[in-house]
Amino acid sequence: MPLYTVTTQAGALGAEAKAGLAAELTRFHSDYAGVPEDWIKIVFLEYPPGNGLSAGKPSATVALTLLIRTGRSPEYKRGLIAQLWQLLQSATGAPDDRIVIGVQEVSPSQAMEMGQIMPEVTG
Template sequence: MITQDGSLSNDAKARLAMELTNLHSDYAGVPKNWVHIVFQDYAPGSGFTAGEPAATAALTVLMRAGRSPEYKRELIQRLWKLVQTATGAPDDQIVIGIQDLPASQAMEMGQVMPDVASE
């Protein structure tokens, strides 16, 4: 998750990380240790929305391919609510995207990931 420095305290980051982990684990039915959250902060004045300085928040989810469009749509809607609640950012300053890749191109805990269908 990328936010402007100071937008989230360390406690807020820890809470959001737990909420994101619980959401993804429960929704996807995967172990919590398969969920990794990394926060990156950028300096004030380095974020923009519509060409104007803004405390934009961005979340990119990297996941295995194989989930339906409906699943992904519901996931990003749930993620949006968590991010907006945590950051207080208005709609025009939040962006969330999903990048999915074949399971054969991802490793977790030293193992090539299983296909979604074989879980």
């Protein structure tokens, strides 16, 4: 179920960098959450220069949104976000003021993957 959406300004990450970041995110999330790697999906989106803004001014902002099943503790999510920050910053070289990460949660009963309703989170 984990669905990562990584949004960057066009050209910020080449194909090799995207593949490397996707591999790191997959390994990390599989280990951290204890889910099979094939559950983890990653989508890269790009926007043209000038279409990213911060404080109303053009900015090559890097955004990562993660959709996960509900049921994880706040401590779990804080640890998750901290590690994702490191992976994203390492891959993009973006400064702290140009990165944003958000976690969205969905009830497992309202998500489906591989033809199956998602199971509840355990542990």
